[in-house]
């Protein structure tokens with residue numbers, strides 16, 4: 001089976017609150033295992049970044065569905081690649097713990113210590129996710 005990794009950014013609608021964020025994560029953790037999807041979801045300052053890994057059809061179907069979700073807008077595809085192995089295999093949908101996000105990590109890859117996937121390359125956002133995993137900033 002062909003494995004792929006896809007990453008996108010989006011802007012949460014202004015009304016999104018902690019409850020809705022939890023609902024999205026709950027829904028993802030419920031649905032993803034059955035579809036062979038793993039990944040990470042990061043939410044900070046009204047911006048989502050999500051990485052989805054899995055079979056090509058499963059990832060494509062889920063991404064198409066997510067792009068029509070009214071809880072966010074401005075969905076931009078940051079990165080798509082065929083992969084030999086998963087990076088986020090341990091998470092049906094891991095949540096990036098922003099409280100543990102080191103500002104120095106953001107500065108490493110961008111001009112300011114704010115998360116702005118719209119102004120950096122997809123490679124940079126992916127590198128940031130890798131470091132978050134390496135520094136144990138991901139919650140189950």
Ligand SMILES: Cc1cc2nc3c(=O)[nH]c(=O)nc-3n(C[C@H](O)[C@H](O)[C@H](O)COP(=O)(O)O)c2cc1C
Pocket residue numbers: 024027028029031032041048050062065066067069071072093
């Ligand atoms: C930022 C964001 C990320 C999401 N990630 C996932 C996901 O990883 N898996 C998933 O099944 N649904 C995800 N959703 C929800 C889907 O858009 C959709 O509401 C859901 O898959 C429908 O599930 P249901 O058939 O159980 O109602 C996400 C939604 C948003 C706004």
